[in-house]
Amino acid sequence: MPGPSLVRVSSTPVPQGRSTRLDSYVDRYAARTQGMTASEIRALFSVASRPEVVSLAGGMPNITGLPLDVVSQSLTELVAQRGTVAMQYASAQGDPVLREQITEVMRLEGINAHPDDVCVTVGSQQAVDLVTRIFCDPGDVVLCEAPSYVGALGVFRAYQCDVVHVAMDDDGLVPEALRQAIAAVQASGRRIKFLYTIPNFHNPAGVSLAAARRAEILDICAEADLLVLEDNPYGLLGFEGEPYRALRADESERVVYLGSFSKTFAPGFRVGWVLAPHAVREKLVLAQESATLCPPTFSQLAVSSYLADHDWKGQVKQFREMYRERRDAMLAALQDQMPPGTTWTRPAGGFYVWVTLPEGIDAKAMLPRAVTARVAYVPGTAFYADGFGSSCMRLSYCYPTPERITEGVRRLGGVIDAEMDLRRTFGGPLPRGERGYDGPQSDLT
């Protein structure tokens, strides 16, 4: 090795020391942006986008089966025949024809609604935002299932809500746990603004609220004078029989219902909706005006044309069959590959399986090993506001082919085996969680 030579230092005269935090606005951000920092976990998802990696993390619907020729023709006609309308500002509440069509969609789940009570939103994600905006002050409590949708938790965090999780089991939200949570929050002197729930084919848990529990949940909320925010993006993607009856079908005054075309048609249009009691709807329209002036007219008319001109129900049936095949592949692979002590849910629709790992395994700490093995998932902690979920993970079967799902679960089995070996060696406490904003990017939600 060569020895150290005469040291040369940059010839510029030593400048006056400069200090920088590389962000001139660092002391001006709102309190709600605290914690919005880079995170190792989000960085690892960057690798998951590479084709070598089997990503069981993403929640992107698989829209390769869409009739693009039909959509193309429909869009061409839209521009040719109604272009100046489609590219113009419009009503904040949304296109009247589309709202009428939305009521037809909701009828499939037992909801009788008037188009006047529907507000079109930029995906149902914006509906969560608008509802939270009009109801919640900082410190207000929102009840959510445990676990809950990461995108909704992000909204509640942005409005500085205090999320209280309520236990679920294989039949969805547990009524007694809901009673206890309400009592505990009330005893603490805090105010609950609403219960946020995904009754059908839950993201991320993969379970559905049992029919026998639905009335009981509504009764509990009525007793506590509690609003219910029913988020139902997967309701028409059930694999068995008729769609489940919506909570809103049996309670019109206490339930605000959220729907979406992201899974039944395509997410790129960003069209969802909220169905709300009259007074709430009025507030939502005003909130929508200040948020966006109006939801995208072009997207609304595109969705409206698709619904009018195409056998969209037939397309949804095709989607269901595709997702069922993928669900079956994932459940079979889990049965083959998971070590003893691992449990998982068996979804009857939707996109997700929720896996609980053998005791002592931390899914977040294990993710780098999984990425090295070219498989990705979302660690369970992303779906809790309170740090729980470390022993769980969400697996998505919506996007990869059945063959890739099988291969991905095979790789995951090896990763878990290696992690268990490590745990057996070290035992002891789990690694502490890192700081940072761990929610996955939009294509993973």
Add this chain to the structure above:
Amino acid sequence: MSHSVTGRVVVLAGGLSHERDVSLKSGRRVSEALRAAGLEVEESDVDAHLLDALRADPPACVVPLVHGEAGEDGSIREVLEMLDLPYVGSTPGACRLAFDKPVAKQVLASAGISTPRSVALPHEMFRELGASTVIELLVSTIGLPLVVKPARGGSALGVSVVRDVADLPGAMVGCFAYGSVALVEQFVSGHEVAVGVVDTGEGPTALPAVGISPRSGVYDYAARYTAGETEFHTPADLAPEVASDVARVAVTAHESLGLRHLSRSDLIVDADGTVWFLEVNVAPGMTETSSVPLAIEASDWDLAGLCAALVGLAVRPDRA
């Protein structure tokens, strides 16, 4: 000095390592700098199409900015050597030495540089000998607090500071998720300093040292890659003789490991003014929150000029 460059420069960024995201940011920034210097630049990921593309239309020069495994262990550079393509940065053999932290520390210790006491062990050693016994031995050898980090890797991924022995098993598990060998190192309290070294053909020169003060107290992933989370002082607030020392250590690291063109040494200056070598990087981060670009801007170079000069040097017939 630099050689004029004709033809396109390929900036390699991304790859499949845990630092893919950081690498893409580094690649983007260096590409912009090279374009600002008037060069034709193509950004490329490292994937199954890369070799065919490089062979079909060989670039004038390659700038490998893939971080982590493959990017910094010399592998990609071995391939570039086989393709006989000029590239910026250190040779494969030098990368292998530098990327392996225990090896680099040993080389620097042999050159008379202080480096924290450390032990490098694979997971298997804990399993075969019994973790509790090995941990007990580690703590008695290294002392507390200590630092656990992957022997190979960057961006503070898998790194933990352990102050209580009860936290050590968890730290080991977190570390082994990133790699098969852990470096357990004495924790040295002091001023964290990063020192870039450039060699544009006239010998390695230390850039102004950058002092690092993370708001949380720990220069972890969030502190590294979130603007506002860390305060950087350029040049670092050091006494003149200590400033000379950190420059000397960084240049010694560059030379004794046989590095080329550009490196960054991460150092700690303790309360006595002793400079401790932690590690050296052959593809230092060039993101918007990385220290080397700050050091370059505080020197008599700017980022565009220096990147272009290094490309010019790489394409020189003798590949200095």
